[in-house]
Amino acid sequence: MRVDTPKYKTSDEVDFVIVGSGAAGGIMAKELSTNGFRVVVLEQGPYLTEADFVHDEVKVLGEDLLTNKPKLQPTSFRKTPNEKAKPQHALVYGRLVGGTSVHFTANFWRFHEVDFVERSKIGPVPGADLRDWPITYADLEPYYTKVEWEIGVSGLAGASPFDPPRSKPYPMPPLPVKGCGVVFERAARKLGWHPFPAPMAILSQPRAGRGACVNCGFCLAFGCEVGAKSSSLAAAIPVAEKTGRCEIRPNSYVHRIEMDNNGRVTGAVYFDEKRNTHLQKAQAVIVCANGAETPRLLLLSANKQFPNGLANSSGIVGKYLMLNSGGITTAVFEHPLNDYKGFAVSRILHDFYELDPQKVGFYGGGGLDARFDMTPLSLALENWPEVWRNPGASGQQGGLPPASPRWGKAFKDTLAHNFSRTMEIFAHGTSLPVETNSFSLDPDLKDAWGLPALCLTYKDHPDDLKLWAWQNQRAHELLDAAGAQKKWSHPITESEFAVHLLGTCRMGNDSKTSVINSDHRTHDIKNLFLCDGSSLVTSGRGQPTMTIEALAFRAADRITALAKRGEIT
Amino acid sequence: MINDLTRRNFLARAGAGLSAVWLSNHWSALVAAAEHAHQAAKSTAPVKFQFFSPEEAIEIDAMTARIIPSDDAAGAREAGVVYFIDRALTTFSIDHQKTYREGLPELQARVHELFPTVGKFSSATPEQQDQILHSLDSHAGGGRGIYRAGANASSFFETVRVHTIVGFLIDPDSGRAGNRDGVGWKVIGRDRDHMFQPPFGFYDKDYAGWQPNPPDTEKPRA
Numbered sequence: 001m002r003v004d005t006p007k008y009k010t011s012d013e014v015d016f017v018i019v020g021s022g023a024a025g026g027i028m029a030k031e032l033s034t035n036g037f038r039v040v041v042l043e044q045g046p047y048l049t050e051a052d053f054v055h056d057e058v059k060v061l062g063e064d065l066l067t068n069k070p071k072l073q074p075t076s077f078r079k080t081p082n083e084k085a086k087p088q089h090a091l092v093y094g095r096l097v098g099g100t101s102v103h104f105t106a107n108f109w110r111f112h113e114v115d116f117v118e119r120s121k122i123g124p125v126p127g128a129d130l131r132d133w134p135i136t137y138a139d140l141e142p143y144y145t146k147v148e149w150e151i152g153v154s155g156l157a158g159a160s161p162f163d164p165p166r167s168k169p170y171p172m173p174p175l176p177v178k179g180c181g182v183v184f185e186r187a188a189r190k191l192g193w194h195p196f197p198a199p200m201a202i203l204s205q206p207r208a209g210r211g212a213c214v215n216c217g218f219c220l221a222f223g224c225e226v227g228a229k230s231s232s233l234a235a236a237i238p239v240a241e242k243t244g245r246c247e248i249r250p251n252s253y254v255h256r257i258e259m260d261n262n263g264r265v266t267g268a269v270y271f272d273e274k275r276n277t278h279l280q281k282a283q284a285v286i287v288c289a290n291g292a293e294t295p296r297l298l299l300l301s302a303n304k305q306f307p308n309g310l311a312n313s314s315g316i317v318g319k320y321l322m323l324n325s326g327g328i329t330t331a332v333f334e335h336p337l338n339d340y341k342g343f344a345v346s347r348i349l350h351d352f353y354e355l356d357p358q359k360v361g362f363y364g365g366g367g368l369d370a371r372f373d374m375t376p377l378s379l380a381l382e383n384w385p386e387v388w389r390n391p392g393a394s395g396q397q398g399g400l401p402p403a404s405p406r407w408g409k410a411f412k413d414t415l416a417h418n419f420s421r422t423m424e425i426f427a428h429g430t431s432l433p434v435e436t437n438s439f440s441l442d443p444d445l446k447d448a449w450g451l452p453a454l455c456l457t458y459k460d461h462p463d464d465l466k467l468w469a470w471q472n473q474r475a476h477e478l479l480d481a482a483g484a485q486k487k488w489s490h491p492i493t494e495s496e497f498a499v500h501l502l503g504t505c506r507m508g509n510d511s512k513t514s515v516i517n518s519d520h521r522t523h524d525i526k527n528l529f530l531c532d533g534s535s536l537v538t539s540g541r542g543q544p545t546m547t548i549e550a551l552a553f554r555a556a557d558r559i560t561a562l563a564k565r566g567e568i569t
Numbered sequence: 570m571i572n573d574l575t576r577r578n579f580l581a582r583a584g585a586g587l588s589a590v591w592l593s594n595h596w597s598a599l600v601a602a603a604e605h606a607h608q609a610a611k612s613t614a615p616v617k618f619q620f621f622s623p624e625e626a627i628e629i630d631a632m633t634a635r636i637i638p639s640d641d642a643a644g645a646r647e648a649g650v651v652y653f654i655d656r657a658l659t660t661f662s663i664d665h666q667k668t669y670r671e672g673l674p675e676l677q678a679r680v681h682e683l684f685p686t687v688g689k690f691s692s693a694t695p696e697q698q699d700q701i702l703h704s705l706d707s708h709a710g711g712g713r714g715i716y717r718a719g720a721n722a723s724s725f726f727e728t729v730r731v732h733t734i735v736g737f738l739i740d741p742d743s744g745r746a747g748n749r750d751g752v753g754w755k756v757i758g759r760d761r762d763h764m765f766q767p768p769f770g771f772y773d774k775d776y777a778g779w780q781p782n783p784p785d786t787e788k789p790r791a
Contacts, residue, residue, distance in 0.1 A: 054740070054743065055740040055742070055743070055763075056739065056740050056743035056744075056745065057735075057738075057739060057740065057743075058661060058735065058739060058743070058745060059743070062661075062735075063661065156779065159779070159781065159782070160782075161782060174779075176767040176773075177767070177773055177776055177779075178767075178769060178773060179769055179770040179771065179772040179773045181773070182772045182773045182776050183772050189782075194782045195782075196782070197779060214763070214764035214765070215764060215765040215766065215767070215769075216763050216764055216765070217759075217765065225763075333772070335770070335771035335772065336758065336770045336771050337769070337770045337771065337772055338758070338769040338770035338771075339769065339770065340759055341760075341765040341767075341769040341770075342765065342767070342769060376738035376753070376754065376757060376759060377734070377735060377738050377739070380734050380738055381731065381734055381735075387731050388662075388731065388735065391665075391668075391724060391727040391728040391730070391731040391732075392707075392724055392727035392728075406706075406708060406730065407635075407636040407637070407702075407706075407730050407733075407734075408635065408636065408638065408699065409638050409640065411636075411637070412637050412638065412640075412642075412644070412756065415756070415757055416642065416756050416757055416758070419757035419758055419759065420757070420758040420759070420770070
């Protein structure tokens with residue numbers, strides 16, 4: 001039930017404007033309004049509720065109900081900065097109140113201690129600019145715990161021998177094991193590996209007025225119709241609104257941050273639903289717009305003092321993008337798994353989290369999970385939902401074995417046999433920070449509002465592709481041990497599409513090689529803060545949202561302390 | 570057929586296979602899910618074609634019936650896929666109207682070219698129909714080069730193929746007139762309920778519960 005929330009005038013100078021209401025923005029809004037500040041959250045997408053979260057695959061995926069709209073928000077892609085980018089659907093993110101956390105898979109591992117100090121531990125990696133974080137795992141640990149308890153994560157403490165230290169157990173037991181989890185667990189143990197119940201940001205028990213997961217089966221890419229998925233929409237924004245100090249303003253597309261002559265930002269300029277322009281004044285601006293839109297907003301806000309983009313004296317805003325490598329190996333079993341029931345993942349393993357570069361010949365590490373995240377349509381059709389807009393579009397294969405019949409009786413028989421018997425091993429892994437991998441403004445392409453579109457420039461570091469291949473081999477070993485009747489890996493190809501959007505305004509102590517400091521304050525502008533995937537210094541092992549949320553809890557603490565000491569204004 | 574689920578019988582049906590403890594733990598979520606089913610039930614299947622003429626509908630229906638044929642189990646025809654496509658072309662997929670307008674004459678031309686004595690696609694034998702569709706399918710390999718598809722024909726076949734599969738497998742409660750009575754989901758073994766309780770399948774039914782990993786003498790490392 002939504003409560004009455006304040007309506008601030010744009011001319012009211014509120015304490016904070018937060019741009020974006022996703023994983024980071026939602027938590028930032030909750031924390032700062034709880035701490036007594038007046039907050040306006042500007043969200044470009046609509047304010048949907050659980051009643052809108054249907055299982056209609058055409059509406060949700062074919063028509064982009066929850067995500068950025070390729071027709072209104074075109075993007076371009078190129079592999080290297082010397083090429084002219086081609087218009088191409090290049091990324092997906094949640095575009096609604098709650099952001100990507102509404103439709104995510106909800107894998108919520110913590111980063112491990114090594115993720116923060118890899119450069120010190122393994123030294124430089126040629127072709128990349130690997131760096132230590134300015135904070136350690138110990139600094140972030142209390143905030144990981146906050147995410148688990150305040151946002152809602154199910155899991156089993158101590159189940160993985162590789163887990164970093166923790167101050168508290170999980171607040172809820174793990175979700176039930178699925179068929180794919182059982183075959184994964186049994187096979188991994190045969191191989192001497194250490195499977196464990198997946199930590200998931202989905203409620204296994206009713207909590208804080210929200211229902212537990214009912215295993216409806218439309219989870220990844222869908223909004224949760226019962227509020228069991230711990231999105232910012234379900235878990236953080238209602239708390240922010242209850243304070244009576246936070247206004248969530250949907251359909252508000254921020255395209256510029258204004259600055260005064262004293263080098264301070266004064267507020268955020270946005271289009272409302274009717275494309276009228278407004279300036280929401282604020283004492284400080286916090287951008288939580290995701291690893292693509294945050295750098296884009298800074299670049300769009302270039303001014304006399306910052307001709308290359310706001311807070312971009314380093315010249316690295318938008319650079320060092322990391323997408324996480326990820327391999328999918330699909331398998332068909334003899335008997336029905338019925339893995340379409342339930343959430344995506346119930347068992348994972350971290351035996352390969354920290355690989356020895358001397359031994360394997362490349363930098364990196366990762367995790368394997370057992371999952372079924374397909375829907376009837378994404379299994380039956382290749383490149384769903386792109387083929388809905390453009391039948392015949394080539395791209396990602398569907399869930400049937402390669403070279404399966406595409407129509408006719410043989411197609412129907414394959415589909416009928418495989419749907420209930422299919423599962424996947426997903427290999428999540430590192431991406432190295434490479435300067436030329438970036439989001440930038442396309443010089444020609446414009447969005448429906450006339451603003452420069454996002455251009456993705458990306459070429460995987462060779463080590464990222466080696467890790468991908470290495471982990472696929474482990475997935476095959478596991479599926480052999482599990483007795484799969486059929487198995488195949490999706491081909492390893494260079495990335496051309498972004499889902500995890502990391503590292504583009506990274507954190508650091510040196511203002512020449514980073515954009516924000518460890519308080520998430522931009523090095524250049526005292527009252528401008530950034531917090532989301534763009535803040536990450538390294539890519540972790542493929543599940544970034546837990547860490548983005550822990551950073552948001554921590555940043556809110558730091559910003560609150562700065563504000564209370566009068567060090568922002 | 571009109572989906573006549575109501576909130577009450579949805580709850581009754583949902584409860585049938587579930588334990589009391591599970592129900593009480595999940596009650597608020599269950600009621601929310603019931604609301605969804607109830608909303609969906611308000612929409613009705615179409616009875617009249619809006620885009621196709623009755624003659625065109627027969628041809629499209631015949632195509633869908635080869636893309637997902639009926640056998641012991643339902644096919645595209647039983648799922649009412651032609652109604653789904655008709656509704657798509659007048660509401661949520663109007664961009665593809667042109668593809669059908671141009672594709673239907675292409676289909677007719679191909680029928681004449683391959684089987685001069687057969688009047689329409691719908692009056693050809695199933696084997697002939699498959700041959701015609703193969704000739705339009707640009708993905709079909711091997712020995713069919715002489716029937717290379719024209720650009721329109723290829724995208725027409727591809728569009729009908731995608732629309733047929735979507736119309737067969739779409740959530741039957743979506744109100745889009747596809748997957749009538751959930752027959753498509755029945756074919757692939759997907760229960761139509763909005764909620765499920767473990768065990769879900771063959772492999773987890775005898776799972777004994779989580780057992781800790783055996784202790785290692787030292788923390789393992791790959």
